[in-house]
Amino acid sequence: MRRTVLSLLIVALAGIPQKVAGQDFVTKAMSGLPTHTLRVEYSSPSKLRAVPNYQSLKGKFSGPRLQQLESALDQLGISEDDIDALMIGWEPADKEMDLYGYASGHFDKARVANRAAAQNFTPTPISGQQAYCFSAGVTGTCVVILEDSLGAFGPLSSLTTLLETHAGQAPNLNSDQRFTSLISDVNKDSSIWGIALGGAVGDWFGAWLSGQNNSKLDWGQVFQKVDSLTYSIDAADSVNMDIKLNCATPADAATLRQVLEGMKIAQQLAWQMQNPGHANPYSAMNVDAHDTQIGLKITMDYSALTLASGVGASQN
Numbered sequence: 001m002r003r004t005v006l007s008l009l010i011v012a013l014a015g016i017p018q019k020v021a022g023q024d025f026v027t028k029a030m031s032g033l034p035t036h037t038l039r040v041e042y043s044s045p046s047k048l049r050a051v052p053n054y055q056s057l058k059g060k061f062s063g064p065r066l067q068q069l070e071s072a073l074d075q076l077g078i079s080e081d082d083i084d085a086l087m088i089g090w091e092p093a094d095k096e097m098d099l100y101g102y103a104s105g106h107f108d109k110a111r112v113a114n115r116a117a118a119q120n121f122t123p124t125p126i127s128g129q130q131a132y133c134f135s136a137g138v139t140g141t142c143v144v145i146l147e148d149s150l151g152a153f154g155p156l157s158s159l160t161t162l163l164e165t166h167a168g169q170a171p172n173l174n175s176d177q178r179f180t181s182l183i184s185d186v187n188k189d190s191s192i193w194g195i196a197l198g199g200a201v202g203d204w205f206g207a208w209l210s211g212q213n214n215s216k217l218d219w220g221q222v223f224q225k226v227d228s229l230t231y232s233i234d235a236a237d238s239v240n241m242d243i244k245l246n247c248a249t250p251a252d253a254a255t256l257r258q259v260l261e262g263m264k265i266a267q268q269l270a271w272q273m274q275n276p277g278h279a280n281p282y283s284a285m286n287v288d289a290h291d292t293q294i295g296l297k298i299t300m301d302y303s304a305l306t307l308a309s310g311v312g313a314s315q316n
Helices: 004-014 017-030 055-062 063-076 110-117 156-165 176-184 200-208 252-273 302-307
Strands: 039-042 081-089 097-105 124-126 130-133 140-147 150-155 193-195 227-234 239-247 286-290 293-300
Touching: 004 227, 017 039, 017 097, 039 200, 055 130, 055 227, 063 081, 063 097, 063 140, 063 150, 097 156, 110 130, 110 140, 124 156, 124 200, 130 156, 140 156, 156 239, 176 193, 176 227, 239 252, 252 286, 252 293, 293 302
Parallel strands: none
Antiparallel strands: 039 081, 039 193, 081 097, 097 150, 124 130, 130 140, 140 150, 193 227, 227 239, 239 293, 286 293
């Protein structure tokens, strides 16, 4: 009897670490992102790799800049399969938003240092850490292994602030009430979820709908009355997107709903032109409004996601 109870306890506890570890990573990553960050996105590559036909769909879940990061990490002996979770932050820049953040997974600091030496990478000292940079200049991608199974990445121009924030020497997003209140509004068990503030809302939408004949739209103008955005993407039997837009006033929300209903019609037409004969996922796109909040929900099966341009991917 005692052995049976003990076995059940071990089985019960075995299911806890992954969720706790994921929560710990989110907390740790948010405490390492500086307060000038306007947009964050969490993704779980370990969950996404379980998606049917992942290899043919991976470009839908990670944009070109994240794919460049994967290639850079591979040079340090960190393969795609070694990465369990990512927390990415964006800040305003001259031409496009700078991207930086943290990765957790299965790698160790000493092995990475040995691999870097074998590849003739000369580390760059930053805030007491050794950074491995993969291109010249302050905008090139650099990687720092902070501890076993935790790394930071970003352009050299951003890493000093990132590492100072990680070390507790600068304010972080866990001290920003805007993020702490919004993070409770997302499904943190989703494969991908994120938050955008102010001008970053239009940036996210432009990336989400890239290639869907919307290049002439001024997304900043469309979403100028939107204070914040939260979204989650759940990849299971199908891909389910849940998007919430928080407007300044109910009147702003009502106006935006009309715009989004028009966008829905435009997306349906674009889909019909680009993918004739295939089921149109935008036909079932739901746009809802409640007080100052707009909700969008869309479901795609994986065959539709294969055809979709931009949808699902973090393009920048």
